[in-house]
Amino acid sequence: MIDRGVSIAFEPLVGRLQTLLEQAGASPFTAEVIARNCAGCERDGASSHGVFRLHGYLDSLRSGTVDGAAEPVLERVGPSFLRVDAANGFAQPALRHAQPVVDGMLAETGIAVVAIKDSHHFSALWPDLEPFAVAGFVGLTMVVGGTRVVRPRGAAEPVFGTNPIAFATPVRGASPIVFDLATSSMSHGDLQLARNASREVPPGTGTDRDGRDTTDPGEILAARGLLPFGGHKGAALSFMVEVLAAGLTGGAFSYEAELEQGAARTRRTGQLLVLIDPDRGGGGFAARIEQLVAFLRESGMTRLPADHRYRNRAQAERDGIPMTDAIAEIFADASLSSDA
Amino acid sequence: MIDRGVSIAFEPLVGRLQTLLEQAGASPFTAEVIARNCAGCERDGASSHGVFRLHGYLDSLRSGTVDGAAEPVLERVGPSFLRVDAANGFAQPALRHAQPVVDGMLAETGIAVVAIKDSHHFSALWPDLEPFAVAGFVGLTMVVGGTRVVRPRGAAEPVFGTNPIAFATPVRGASPIVFDLATSSMSHGDLQLARNASREVPPGTGTDRDGRDTTDPGEILAARGLLPFGGHKGAALSFMVEVLAAGLTGGAFSYEAELEQGAARTRRTGQLLVLIDPDRGGGGFAARIEQLVAFLRESGMTRLPADHRYRNRAQAERDGIPMTDAIAEIFADASLSSDA
Secondary structure (H helix, E strand, O other): OOEOOOEEOHHHHHHHHHHHHHHOOOOHHHHHHHHHHHHHHHHOOOHHHOHHHHHHHHHHHHOOOOOOOOOOEEEEEEOOEEEEEEEEEEHHHHHHHHHHHHHHHHHHHOEEEEEEEEEEOOOOOHHHHHHHHHOOOEEEEEEOOOOOOEOOOOOOOOOEOOOOEEEEEEEOOEEEEEEEEOOEOOOHHHHHHHHHOOOOOOOOOEEOOOOOEEOOHHHHHHHOOEOEOOOHHHHHHHHHHHHHHHHOOOOOOHHHOOOOOOOOOOOOEEEEEEEEOHHHOOOOHHHHHHHHHHHHHHOOOOOOOOHHHHHHHHHHHHHOEEOOHHHHHHHOOOOOOOOO | OOOOOOEEOHHHHHHHHHHHHHHOOOOHHHHHHHHHHHHHHHHOOOHHHOHHHHHHHHHHHHOOOOOOOOOOEEEEEEOOEEEEEEEEEEHHHHHHHHHHHHHHHHHHHOEEEEEEEEEEOOOOOHHHHHHHHHOOOEEEEEEOOOOOOEOOOOOOOOOEOOOOEEEEEEEOOEEEEEEEEOOEOOOHHHHHHHHHOOOOOOOOOEEOOOOOEEOOHHHHHHHOOEOEOOOHHHHHHHHHHHHHHHHOOOOOOHHHOOOOOOOOOOOOEEEEEEEEOHHHOOOOHHHHHHHHHHHHHHOOOOOOOOHHHHHHHHHHHHHOEEOOHHHHHHHOOOOOOOOO
8 A cells, every 4th residue: 555645665656657658658668667767766865867757758758759669779799799779769678678688798708888879868877787786797887968068168158968977886795886977067957956946056067158157057057057077077078978978879969969959858869888797807806896895984985876875775665765746746646647 | 310409309219218128127028118108208298207207117127116027918808808917017018918919809899898907007098098099999998096195075094096097089080089087186296296396286186184175285295185086976986996997907906005015006006998999889980079079179179188299299290309307317328227
């Protein structure tokens, strides 16, 4: 039974999300993958990628922007190299579809490079990597962040997306360490939240239409003037994401995403994954990473990446996922079955 | 003829460096690789990795800290996966030694993951990648930066090295774009230069022994209190470098480098390279990167990574490498043939 007043368990939330996604046109396979991703983000406290995103998924499916029944096309172009054409579907089901081939490449060769194109990626990157790290692999992935909202210093206009990079490593005797960071100073979602709350953002977050520094999130949004994180180094990393996630895969660059008026901002998104079996490296990986992590925690780094997600997850498994208005809404019959 | 008053040509500089390295115990192969790397950095204006480093190379060879005649051991552990045991030699000749195997893996499979261990890396990372990009491959590499000098916020002691990451991509019709960035706020060398010049560093560069922010480079050096660049995101990337360049390769973590008193700070250095043939990706890489770079330059990003090196290189090819005291010194007979 669902106690709508306090919390909801994970599987009933997945089930409801799946039903709504199927009603909007997703295949059962796609609907389940997206529902688990979305519910998992909600459960782990990553609410900006949780149920909050459902309307975006449903609108994209209903409008036909995203093909919810896409059949990804796999092409193995080397012993460790897989091309995935997501055929205008979501990236996550395309990756899941490719999973048996990827698992086979990793078992056979110790390496899998996966180049996904023509996809849509509305979620965080860490859920893509965490299962590989649980299975013992290190992983690095990056995706071009939709459209251009980042204007590095010196540029006369916005040129990059928020272009996130994620990395995951197994840790013996513990959950994997997984980080997922926008190469912009702040995520676009957090910037919107700051504007909606009339909250200033820290200096260095972005610039206004004239390229002057501002702490007003509304001005930064209007100018699409987010700065890269960490100055020119963040800009260099954002450039790398354009090259690897779009150039190498055949996806669209951030600056191309808006060239066609009215088209989905995430159209033709590319994603690159590099997965490596660390046991084929120089030796003793599992024990060594365990030592490194123990050293870091003893040194006072008590909050390592993903710790907060595991803490939220453990609490949700014990007490359920906290009920929010957004979750309550999707259980209110018929509220979402009409066109939004 | 060498005009010692004004400039020197590239090959005579290489030749002199090679002679000195051989006199200090390097094999002709190692001496040539290091001499070309060192002279190349000098030529390209990367003087902190140029002739300035020669004494470090010579001392390491003479003291036996580095084996100048090391015979690297290659072990291919997958179609695209090569382990390189540098056998206590420099990393650059080990990589050059592995080059035919790496070229073969790239030609056959489109991917090469190279895990180097038990090496010493005294130079920049970009020279390792540039030749691969010239040959048409994208590359990513990272190395653990010696000993721990970076103390992220929250840590009670220094935990990471400066842990650089480099990336290179070919650009059709132009020189490759190559960046090479420390994941610390500043390189250790630049911090030393600032101290020697009694020059304050920007806020956010580092902290003193008590973890308080300071702009005094001497205090930061004494505390080994460099901050990661870009806050927690830089710290996450620095952690990734420890995992991939040390954990995966079998190299030493930054915090282990000083455990043995008197040992070389760069002992057992690991380096990871990931090289990919972008033409096996989703299609049209060369033309697309050319378009991306044209867009960025038109947008006002007139200084892209490596531009300054190519400009210096072109000038040096025309006018010679500017003569410095350090260069003049190595041509003063016998000045370097005794123990330093």
